[in-house]
Amino acid sequence: MVNRNFFKDLLNSFFGGNSPEAAKKRALKNIAKNLSKTKYHFYKTSSNEIDPSFAKFFYEIYKAISPAQAMIQSINPKAFKRIVIDNSLSDKQLESLGNISELAIIDAAKKKPLKEVFEQTKLYMDAFSSEFDSNKISAIDGVYTKLMGFVNFVQFDYFFMLKKFDSSLKEHNFSNPPRFIPISGTYVLEDLKNFMDVAWSLPFDSSWDEVFKLIKKVKGVDPVSPGVWKKILARIRYLKENRIVEMLIQLISEDPSYNEVYAAKDLYIVDDFITEVKKQAENTLTALKEKQTEGKIEVLLNQIFGTTQIEKLKFYTEAGSAPFERKKIGKFEYCEPLSYLKKFILDYVKKDVKELSDILLVRGEWANQELAAPMSEAFHQLVENADKIIALDNSLDDSVDLGLKMKTHLPRTERDKESRNIIHSTLNFVNTSAAKIILGSVNLFITYGKNLKMVLEDCIKPHPTLIRNWKDIDHFAEGKLKQMCISVYKEFFSFVSLMQNFHIEVNEDA
Numbered sequence: 001m002v003n004r005n006f007f008k009d010l011l012n013s014f015f016g017g018n019s020p021e022a023a024k025k026r027a028l029k030n031i032a033k034n035l036s037k038t039k040y041h042f043y044k045t046s047s048n049e050i051d052p053s054f055a056k057f058f059y060e061i062y063k064a065i066s067p068a069q070a071m072i073q074s075i076n077p078k079a080f081k082r083i084v085i086d087n088s089l090s091d092k093q094l095e096s097l098g099n100i101s102e103l104a105i106i107d108a109a110k111k112k113p114l115k116e117v118f119e120q121t122k123l124y125m126d127a128f129s130s131e132f133d134s135n136k137i138s139a140i141d142g143v144y145t146k147l148m149g150f151v152n153f154v155q156f157d158y159f160f161m162l163k164k165f166d167s168s169l170k171e172h173n174f175s176n177p178p179r180f181i182p183i184s185g186t187y188v189l190e191d192l193k194n195f196m197d198v199a200w201s202l203p204f205d206s207s208w209d210e211v212f213k214l215i216k217k218v219k220g221v222d223p224v225s226p227g228v229w230k231k232i233l234a235r236i237r238y239l240k241e242n243r244i245v246e247m248l249i250q251l252i253s254e255d256p257s258y259n260e261v262y263a264a265k266d267l268y269i270v271d272d273f274i275t276e277v278k279k280q281a282e283n284t285l286t287a288l289k290e291k292q293t294e295g296k297i298e299v300l301l302n303q304i305f306g307t308t309q310i311e312k313l314k315f316y317t318e319a320g321s322a323p324f325e326r327k328k329i330g331k332f333e334y335c336e337p338l339s340y341l342k343k344f345i346l347d348y349v350k351k352d353v354k355e356l357s358d359i360l361l362v363r364g365e366w367a368n369q370e371l372a373a374p375m376s377e378a379f380h381q382l383v384e385n386a387d388k389i390i391a392l393d394n395s396l397d398d399s400v401d402l403g404l405k406m407k408t409h410l411p412r413t414e415r416d417k418e419s420r421n422i423i424h425s426t427l428n429f430v431n432t433s434a435a436k437i438i439l440g441s442v443n444l445f446i447t448y449g450k451n452l453k454m455v456l457e458d459c460i461k462p463h464p465t466l467i468r469n470w471k472d473i474d475h476f477a478e479g480k481l482k483q484m485c486i487s488v489y490k491e492f493f494s495f496v497s498l499m500q501n502f503h504i505e506v507n508e509d510a
Helices: 004-015 020-036 052-073 079-088 091-099 102-111 114-130 134-154 158-162 185-199 209-219 226-241 244-253 270-305 318-326 335-363 369-394 401-412 417-459 470-476 481-499
Strands: none
Touching: 020 244, 052 134, 052 158, 052 209, 052 226, 079 134, 079 209, 079 270, 091 114, 102 114, 102 270, 114 270, 134 185, 134 209, 134 270, 158 185, 185 226, 185 244, 209 226, 226 244, 270 335, 270 481, 318 401, 335 369, 335 417, 335 470, 335 481, 369 417, 401 417, 417 481, 470 481
16 A cells, blocks of 8 residues: 555655745745735735835824924934933932033132032032932933934834835925825835834833923924824834734745844933033043143243243154054153253253252261262262163164164054054153153152251251361352252252152053
């Protein structure tokens, strides 16, 4: 007896009953059948065309939301976040926010010390952010998510899609009834996918009162009648729950496996807003501090050098640093303080301080020579530091040493990570060397100054004990030795004060 399955398999092998193509056709036929059972018969299977009823469905939505489109387009996209947040702030928060605005901080700095303004701003910032508990943050983020869902739905290009069904259609003009004709489904395939992206994430069961109140508060009228919006949501919900758009895409693309999941996307704005407010306040305070520092630097430069126009180094300069900054590799960190230090040592230490040191340390008869050693060593090391600055600066000449290395590797940094690392490490080395010279010199100025103060305190005694021949060396200095000591002490103090206006640190890993 012959097995019946044998004949069935034989027939299938001849007519392709189990072939992928046959299975695909059966699946598409079932999809078309399921679509026909829904309320909206948007597709003609026989001609693979989208029916005019589809265009009529979306035309009614377009007509209803057209006024809202105009409203939304007139609002700056960046303003939506602020509209939602401002509407949620308490009176206390609004007051705190006003007190940490740029204008308020600048105004406060005119009346109070900057330190006090810093402290006051922090208190206002803490008061502002403390009211944002988890419930309030969640509520604000929820309203914004819903608002942007509405904005994206409204801004969908309904007109572009509908014009494919009636080329005479005019945008936002509803005076003449449209004459929609059937069109090939391929013309609206991408439109359908884009529509799902903005429509399927809408929260159908939520209240939209707060969203509409916000828009009305800004524009003066409701974007859409609440009753009309409710009907639109009901229609969209029916499309989504019955997978009507998905089935249209499957039939048009002849892909029964098509299945995109469009889940609601929660948006979060509160944390970023608080960070932005804090950053703006900090930037304002930093700018004020920098301005104050610049003012102090100018005063000290004039006091020390008699001018603010100090000669720059040859290669360790802002201009020399620019190529590295443009490529975001790093920069020369201490151009200003290092140039000031070089000039101060060459113009003052090697002249005026040398003259004083020769009198005190060479001609002076110290009761204990070891007491003179710190001053002597500090002076000589300061002079050596000027040579170190010149050597470091010259090493950056692009024809020798470090400068040549960086010049060679700079053009390769876009494509060669190793070249980028070489320049980065070289910059670290140069900046660390500069920082060590500056900080080391500051310590030397302090050492020399402390010992000089000790000498001054000793000389006013009836019988000086530190330097035994004070009268003799004062006579050699034409009676001006005490004044010379005071002058050098003040200059060192001023220069150390100048250096303290720069943030200088040594990178031990360089």
